[in-house]
Amino acid sequence: MVSRMSRKGWFMVALMLVLVLAGCGAKSGGNIVEGKVNVVTTFYPIYEFAKEIGGDDVHAINLLPVGVEPHDWTPRSQDIINTSKAQLFLYNGAGLEGWVPNFLKGLDRGSKVQAVEVSQGINLIKTNEDDGHNHGGGDNADHESGAEDHGAESGNTGGDSLHTDPHTWVSPKSALIMAGNIKNSLQNVDPEHKDAYQERYNKLAERLKALDAKFETELAKVPGKEIVVSHQAFGYLARDYGLDQHAIMGLSPDAEPRGQDMVALAKLVKDEGIKYIFFEELVSDRLAKTLANEAGVSTLVLNPVEGLTQEQEKNNDNYFTLMEKNLQNLILALQ
Structure with missing residues (x-):
């Protein structure tokens, strides 16, 4: 009797867990589409730029559900499956997605997906403001040489206490660099449509430059x-x-x-x-x-x-x- 009740109890727990996971992912992700370049993005701005530059040649899947704040979100098992089958995985980097290293380790062994950190080339801001979650804390060593200390109000500039500000996209100037990295990554995985990506990027770049000029003025x-x-x-x-x-x-x-x-x-x-x-x-x-x-x-x-x-x-x-x-x-x- 006890074992039967135990099995029933575990079944109910498992069923509830499945329903919760299904509900959490209802608005996120998507399925791989054959015949297109499948691009998985970690959050909204990258998703938007990838769609604009990719056009009809790309199928973009955004991992982050609508209405969810990205700092403490983590991916589901289905996200790993989809990304393993994709051609591109685009993430911001600069410490925003602390889960990325383990996520990439979890991809299928035969996966050919290319992971691209789209904040590369941005002059990153260093701050001594700790968020308690190690966002920006030391996982972007290849950016360190170009970083500056901005936005830290206490004046403490000790190297070990500095964190990278990951919010690159909020400035149109940085967004333009990110869009260029997305364009380059699409051209790398799909050289057949290189000119089309360039043309659509040029249109997006003009809009970002106009937005930048308006903010400045x-x-x-x-x-x-x-x-x-x-x-x-x-x-x-x-x-x-x-x-x-x-x-x-x-x-x-x-x-x-x-x-x-x-x-x-x-x-x-x-x-x-x-x-x-x-x-x-x-x-x-x-x-x-x-x-x-x-x-x-x-x-x-x-x-x-x-x-x-x-x-x-x-x-x-x-x-x-x-x-x-x-x-x-x-x-x-x-x-």
């Missing part, structure tokens, strides 16, 4: 330069367009601030005459609203474009529409 006009944000995701944007970023949390949106940090930020907001605290849609706005209430100011969205919400997907939003909204909110806040 418009942000040069505003008198304010200080922004207070939910988590430290805007270092590249701040560096490239002359802003100063002050973050409530660290490199990850779940790195809780200390009480004295909140007090210091509230004082900064009052001293600098800052009118808005920026929050994000994919993470809780609790701390941003708490700080705004304490300082007597309002809140606005500043989107790190790490992924789309369900509503944004329904509205056909993309990297460009979200970055345009970011620019308008920055202009409003910095007047």
Whole structure:
């Protein structure tokens, strides 16, 4: 009787686990398509650029589900199976996807997929802000020589304490480099369509250059330069367009601030005459609203474009529409 009940109990646990895993993956991934270059991407901006450059020659599969924040997401077994059968695996690198090394080790032995870190060539930002999850912590040695120390407010520049800021794509200047790496990787695995990839990349590059020029022109006009944000995701944007970023949390949106940090930020907001605290849609706005209430100011969205919400997907939003909204909110806040 006991053994029968035990078997039944284990069966129910296994069934529940299968249902949970199926539910978690309902909006992510996809199936391999024969006759096309299958490209697996780790999160939204890379997925969008790969689709635009790849066009009809590419079948893109994005691992990250809609509405999910990427910092602490991890892949499923089906993601490993799909990636093993793909031609390209595109990930940001710079420490964003801490699961990538083990993921690549788990691929089928006969897999011919090429893994490409699309942040290669970007002058990476180093900061002493630890997120508690080792994001950006020492897994990108080949980037180290080009890194700079930006965005660290405490002044501690000891080598072992520095972390890489992985949020490269938030600046159109860096996004342009990433798009170039994606184009090159597609041409490498599918030289037959090299010219088509180049042509579509050129169109995307023109749009990114226009967006970059608009950010430069418009942000040069505003008198304010200080922004207070939910988590430290805007270092590249701040560096490239002359802003100063002050973050409530660290490199990850779940790195809780200390009480004295909140007090210091509230004082900064009052001293600098800052009118808005920026929050994000994919993470809780609790701390941003708490700080705004304490300082007597309002809140606005500043989107790190790490992924789309369900509503944004329904509205056909993309990297460009979200970055345009970011620019308008920055202009409003910095007047």
